Amino acid sequence: MQEVSLVGVIGAGLFISGAVLVSILLVFLIIMHNILYPRLDPILFREPWFNSAQLDMFSTWPLSLIKSMNYMFLIAYPGFFLNRKRFNGLKTVPPVQPSIKAACKVYFILHFLTVIIAISLFVFLAWYSFYQG
Amino acid sequence: MISNLSKNNDTIFYHVRSGDSISKIIQRYYGPIPAQQRNTIISQIQADNPSLKNPNKIQPNQLLQISIPPQYCSVDSTRGRTPTLRVDPQLIKPLQLQWQRATPKERKMLSTLTPLMLGTGAASMTMLKQTFNANKPLMVEMVKNYETYKAEGITKGQYDYQRKKIITNFNQRMGPLTRVLNSTRTQSEALRISRTKGRVPTKNITQQIGRMGKVAKYAAVGGAVLTAASLGIACGNIANTDSKLEKNQIFVESMGGLVGGALATATILFFLSPAGWVAALVIGVGGAAGGFISGVGLRRLYTAEFNTFDLTSMTRVNQLCKK
Secondary structure (H helix, E strand, O other), X not given: OOOOOHHHHHHHHHHHHHHHHHHHHHHHHHHHHHHHHXXXXXXXXXXXXXXXXXXXXXXXXXXXXXXXXXXXXXXXOHHHHOOOOOOOOOOOOOOOOHHHHHHHHHHHHHHHHXXXXXXXXXXXXXXXHHHHO | OHHHHHHHXXXXXXXXXXXXXXXXXXXXXXXXXXXXXXXXXXXXXXXXXXXXXXXXXXOOOOEXXXXXXXXXXXXXXXXXXXXXXXXXXXXXXXXXXXXXXOOXXXXXXXXXXXXXXXXXXXXXXXXXXXXXXXXXXXXXXXXXXXXXXXXXXXXXXXXXXXXXXXXXXXXXHHOOHHHHHHOOOXXXXXXXXXXXXXXXXXXXXXXXXXXXXXXXXXXXXXXXXXXXXXXXXHHHHHHOOOOHHHHHHHHHHHHHHHHHHHHHHHHHHHHOOOOOHHHHHHHHHHHHHHHHHHHHHHHHHHHHHOOOOOHHHHOOHHHHOOO
């Protein structure tokens, strides 16, 4: 059996964890989308928070998932996202069950982890290709 | 006249600016032409743009679909050349719709980005379409082979040999895409000469040609088909490679590209909620770039660090992708 160096283990580890995380994230997002859009679309999916082009674009799958992602970020951390450009002017977050709020927080953390892994993988691969390749 | 003009020409979207008139636009692309030909072109433009009621009253910011000669005359060089590209008719309607709904700011951006977006999208879709279309002549060759045999131009042995050669060639070129066409049937079965009385002997082949055209059309519809097909092509490459190392390299590169593309898209979406065309383009290009970097990088990593691990056997991909 070939001996794998530490560099190899790090690269494979990043790739595998990235692949697992992104798969979980996608399934999670689809589930949350189906829970959230019937509740929140009537309240949030309209102007001024989405312009007419976005209202058209985010009505179709899979782009509608992006809209649900925005909802989740807002529910998870309203203090931060209420002041962002997307929902600027919205006074309060529409009320949702605590379980949904908790799920949104879990999603946000998972997505943040995926981003960290993705950036690490790309930096690693750039470094590896440059110095080792 | 009009239909001939459309077939041979390129299609462009022209963003009307202030000071433009239909005659000026035509002169720019066609050069000085007789009045009769200009009228024909105006009729063509009207036919392509149903919203254009009066060709003498075009408005700034309008988007006109125009057929132009492939080597057009750029009479007015002060504004620079409008980028041209061949456009799939299926893309025209959604684009027109987006254009009507866009704000002036978005329109300005869109007129610059459209050729790029349509170009990259169409290029990847066209690749698959071309794969099907490029192989149609092989089937025509098969019909000719049969007809030559029936006219006693060649012997039965020669006919069988030619037929086998064409089918092998076809299978090699199409790889796993033949599965899309034939499901579980082999290519030989799908292309058999019909012996049924009252049925045209070469009907199976002509049906196959029609089926290829349909699949090519479907392929132009969505990226999901493209992803599946690109994995299918990778699968075909794995099947047609004898070297175990190379099989694994192709596998790692394909998987790396897929996961890398998804990771790049997830990263961009985390920071950027698509608020316009630029964001949409960044997501598309970023995803593709991430997929490419990841695929190439992981292939190198595998070759240097993991080349004794037979991943295609471990994952049974070699069972799935075999000749």
